[in-house]
Amino acid sequence: ATETGNTDKACAASNDWDEMHRRILRDTSQSGVFLAALDQSGGSTPKALELYGISPNEYESEPEKMYELVHDMRTRIINAPSFTGDSILGAILFEDTMDRTIDDIPTATFLWQQKGIVPFLKIDKGLAEQENGVQLLKPMPDLDDLLEKAKRNGIYGTKMRSLIHSANKDGIATVVEQQFEIGKRILGHGLIPIIEPEVDIAALDKPICEDILRDELLRHLNALDKDQKVMLKLTLPTNVNQYKACVEHPNCLCVLALSGGYSQIEANDLLLRQNGMIASFSRALTEGLSAHQTDDEFNDKLKESIRSIVAASTT
Numbered sequence: 001a002t003e004t005g006n007t008d009k010a011c012a013a014s015n016d017w018d019e020m021h022r023r024i025l026r027d028t029s030q031s032g033v034f035l036a037a038l039d040q041s042g043g044s045t046p047k048a049l050e051l052y053g054i055s056p057n058e059y060e061s062e063p064e065k066m067y068e069l070v071h072d073m074r075t076r077i078i079n080a081p082s083f084t085g086d087s088i089l090g091a092i093l094f095e096d097t098m099d100r101t102i103d104d105i106p107t108a109t110f111l112w113q114q115k116g117i118v119p120f121l122k123i124d125k126g127l128a129e130q131e132n133g134v135q136l137l138k139p140m141p142d143l144d145d146l147l148e149k150a151k152r153n154g155i156y157g158t159k160m161r162s163l164i165h166s167a168n169k170d171g172i173a174t175v176v177e178q179q180f181e182i183g184k185r186i187l188g189h190g191l192i193p194i195i196e197p198e199v200d201i202a203a204l205d206k207p208i209c210e211d212i213l214r215d216e217l218l219r220h221l222n223a224l225d226k227d228q229k230v231m232l233k234l235t236l237p238t239n240v241n242q243y244k245a246c247v248e249h250p251n252c253l254c255v256l257a258l259s260g261g262y263s264q265i266e267a268n269d270l271l272l273r274q275n276g277m278i279a280s281f282s283r284a285l286t287e288g289l290s291a292h293q294t295d296d297e298f299n300d301k302l303k304e305s306i307r308s309i310v311a312a313s314t315t
């Protein structure tokens, strides 16, 4: 009986994954939806909490409290009436968020079953030191275990962020190579990787970085097998339709845009010019939300932000 039960559970999980995949294929080709990035790591959470009106004094003496506070913020976002699958195609979670619950339901399951939102997991361990104008991903020694855990938790795909600071051809080539190498391991576990080689918006030679990056991305996309599909998550480019060839590439499910430190207005404005790119904003999504707002004020602000980001993601 136990064996049958386990098999049934495994089937249910894989049916859910297939259903999520159908949703991704359908909705990324239509546009008018976007991904919410709710995956600030331990390193970027203090800044996110500060912007939300919670100062480090409130948790400094108890490091674990920081994760509780940021989970409360994410729970408030996810529970908001406007945060549904109608506008939010997917949400990217930090591992700690996946490990926690919302209304006593594991976060990824809650997102999919109660909200119709496809859950993704941030799997990187942060950035290595800068070399050759770029920061590669730090080693991920437990990657295979983490990917299996992600699958058990009903996660559809993953994301990992590296960072490009300047137009160093070798550096950018190494970043993209590492992203695709790990991306193939992720595909091997039956998950869809989001390849995220961010270009720093302050890079002095940003458009040149973006030309080198596009060429490297296409080289690696061209080398994938027919059934190896990935997503890309990229800085909003300087040139209009910079990543058109990636958007149209058969191995690319969709091209997402990160907000990168641009304000919501700037990010939306830049995104509007890029046909086929859809938002996967973190800072530009949570801009203007505060722990000190009433629920009505919070929900109204989030609704307006979601409306504007949907409009910018529609081309």
Ligand SMILES: O=P(O)(O)OC[C@H]1O[C@](O)(COP(=O)(O)O)[C@@H](O)[C@@H]1O
Residues within 6 Å of the ligand: 037, 038, 039, 040, 041, 042, 043, 044, 092, 126, 161, 196, 258, 259, 260, 261, 280, 281, 282, 283, 284
């Ligand atoms: O925790 P990290 O790796 O510093 O990433 C911070 C954020 O960067 C992103 O990749 C992009 O976020 P922004 O839209 O704020 O640029 C998010 O997914 C993530 O929350």
